[in-house]
Amino acid sequence: MFESVFQSFDEQADGTQGAARVTALREKLARLKLDGFLAPRADRHQNEYAPPSEERLAWLTGFSGSAGTAVVLADKAAIFVDGRYALAVRGQVDVSVFEPVDVGTTSVADWLRANLPRGARVGYDPWLATPAQVERLARAAADAGAELVALDANPVDALWTDRPPEPLGRIVLYPRKLAGESAGAKLARVGEALKGADALLVSDPHSLAWIFNIRGADVSHTPLPLGFALIPRAGAPSLYLDPRKLAAAPRKALAALAKLKAPDALERDLSILAGEGRKIVFDAATAPSRLVALAREAGGVVEVGADPSALMRAKKNSAELSGARAAQLRDGAALTRFLFWFAQAASKGGLTEIEAAQALETFRRETGALKDLSFPSISAAGPNAASPHYRVTTKTNARIGRGLYLIDSGGQYEDGTTDVTRTLAVGRPSAEMRDRYTRVLQGHVAIARAVFPRGVSGAQIDALGRLPLWRAGLDFDHGVGHGVGAYLSVHEGPQRISKLGTTPLEPGMILSDEPGYYKGGHWGIRIENLVVVELREIRGAEREMLGFETITLAPYDRALIETKLLDDEEKAWIDAYHARVRKALSPFLSRAEKRWLAEATAPL
Incomplete structure (x- = not known):
């Protein structure tokens, strides 16, 4: 199944066709008396995952990420992505056609102000943009003496002759x-x-x-x-x-x-x-x-x-939370079976990223309850793991050798949605790998242990997941956590733990706890559990206090933990979590898997 999915994706998102497709688009724009066109990665609902019929940006540029925008003018073109895709975009698009631009440094609006000629007419599809997006871009065009024009039909659709039909999924x-x-x-x-x-x-x-x-x-x-x-x-x-x-x-x-x-x-x-x-x-x-x-x-x-x-x-009721906990338990057992399998398969050599992803999906399907993956598994070895949202394809599929392997994955079950990341050592990790992993783990534990008054937002908690890295002059370019739905989106708003997370956290909200570290061109580390916001009773408290219940259950890689960096409270939390994992998951495992889990969760 994986092989065919990755092959069909490669055929649709083909960066080698960028030059020909941009040339055809420019000819179409000229006939419409337009000087440019905005092509966002969007459907009519601003979905993270759009149906194949709406993947216009992938068709035009070859870029497969979940967020991005292309701007095509008569003499230049650019593709705007955020820090998650800074490395991936250069490997997917024809950079002689599309200039990759970090949207965190230069916004689409700023680029339009600097590059639109006076009198230019730039088209956009009003079904694929929100009012705020249109207002911002129209103002930028006006600043350049140009005009933003709402189109009745998307010109890409006229060129995309083999565009898939609109979906008719059963409700x-x-x-x-x-x-x-x-x-x-x-x-x-x-x-x-x-x-x-x-x-x-x-x-x-x-x-x-x-x-x-x-x-x-x-x-x-x-x-x-x-x-x-x-x-x-x-x-x-x-x-x-x-x-x-x-x-x-x-x-x-x-x-x-x-x-x-x-x-x-x-x-x-x-x-x-x-x-x-x-x-x-x-x-x-x-x-x-x-x-x-x-x-x-x-x-x-x-x-x-x-x-x-x-x-x-976003505020889950008791039935939704019960379902979420049941889904995490089931998923944790499947992931732990995978981790046991991986420890043996990786040591033999020859294992590929796709094969590892296939194996994990198989363990999830063996639960008999899996409806779908909650997102394409990020199965990343070595340098590929340095791209936070790397997506393995048949073209990029790498062998998993000595070093670090990152697996970020999740399942959709009728009773809940899961999302979990583990970073694993293959062979003996270096001192630098252990140091960075442990700092990421410290940030992860700090979030899990956080206690805060009601009214606090994710932006106020985000720094806790970064402090151990900051102390070493390090950081990462994504939020610490996102919201998660109840058999809905694995990335749910408005709650999030991020510098931009302004929504106050409320009991019942589910979020991820996933700090990371990425050494460009070498390896990447991320550790992720899901947590639920809950009320905390504190004797003598003068305000209503909240905290997090960790609901994901899977062991961390003890080979990567540098215990000298941990204080006693951090060690105690990790040991208690591992004891909980061992007790909860052992009934679902074989005798050999239980023995492995007992070693993997032994006290530090």
């Missing part, structure tokens, strides 16, 4: 015992949250799935049904889904909750609602600028802000 009902709350109750909560507004346009499929207690199969790795909904403050909502996705049972259940309509009815209904002067809330993070502009033009009152269901969804 299923999500069981109440796992959801923990009925769809009717969720709709009532959303309606109450609208306050002075008349309706909410739901443009985020994660919210759509959560509110209506449904799951779909329109994109890989996340069980999303692509569609929209209009939820009034009072009365029946309208749900815009392709009817071919609905079998009799889910159709009947959803028809009792909402008016079921085809997707092409949305623009008409939105225009009618806005034409009555109604106030409509749009999600700033996912709403297409096309729909916001349509509502404004029809005379509606537009509020672009936060979808209130996003925060509701």
Whole structure:
């Protein structure tokens, strides 16, 4: 299965075709009297994982990452990526055609200001950009004396002759015992949250799935049904889904909750609602600028802000948390079986990144509960691990030799979503590897042990995961943690532990705890568990306090731990965690696997 997936991906995301495809695009733009075009990696919902039919950036440039934008002008082109993809992008795109630009240093807007000629007309697809994105880029174009032009059709689509069809994944009902709350109750909560507004346009499929207690199969790795909904403050909502996705049972259940309509009815209904002067809330993070502009033009009152269901969804109820813990236990046993297998297979030599990823997926599938991987496994040996979001393909597949191997992976189970990273030594690690690994582990443990007052955000906690590295003059270019959904996205907002994480952390939120360190061209280290925000009882506390419950269960690599760097409290936490791992997972393992786990989790 892996081999065919990687081969088909290579064929679609082919950087060697960049020059020919950009030439064809420029010819198309000239016929449209345009001087440039913006090609973001986006679909109509700003999904992290888009269906193959929406992977325009990959088709045009060869870049396979989950975030990026290409700008094509008549005489130059650039591709903008963040620090996660700084190394990967150069190996995927034709750099003689696309100049790789670090968006953290030079934004797309700044580049447009510096490079657009006066009088230039630059096109964009208003279905693939949010209002804030359009406003920012339009202002930059105006500063350069140029103009940003909304297009009725995406010019890439006219060139992409073998573009895959739009997805028609079947929609299923999500069981109440796992959801923990009925769809009717969720709709009532959303309606109450609208306050002075008349309706909410739901443009985020994660919210759509959560509110209506449904799951779909329109994109890989996340069980999303692509569609929209209009939820009034009072009365029946309208749900815009392709009817071919609905079998009799889910159709009947959803028809009792909402008016079921085809997707092409949305623009008409939105225009009618806005034409009555109604106030409509749009999600700033996912709403297409096309729909916001349509509502404004029809005379509606537009509020672009936060979808209130996003925060509701982030705070898991007791049923969702029970499911998450069950999923982590099951997944931890599968991962530990893999770690036992890897310890033997890697020592023999010849093992490849794809073979290791295949093996881990096999162990997960043997649970009988795996629905999908929660993201493409990051199976990275040596220098490949220095790219935080490296994706192995048949072209890059490396043999796992002496040094470090990083495996970042997760599963989608009906009761929960998992995400876990372990860095493993193959052969005897160097002193530098042990030092860096231990500093990363110290940051990881600091996050797990953190206690903080209610109201604190992830931005205030992020530094805890970096301090041991900072003391040695080191750092890494990604956040310490992201939110995780309940059989939904492995990367869920608005909660995160990051310099940009402004949402206060609340009980029930699930986040990752994953500091790292990357030595460019040599190796990389990351350690990741999932944690749940929980209330903490502290005697004599003057404020309500919170902390984290670690729910991922898998051993760390003791061969990489330099105990001289650890203080007594850090050692005690690691020993207690390993004892918990050993007790929880041993019942699911063979006799040989149990013996290995006992050694792997022995006290430091």
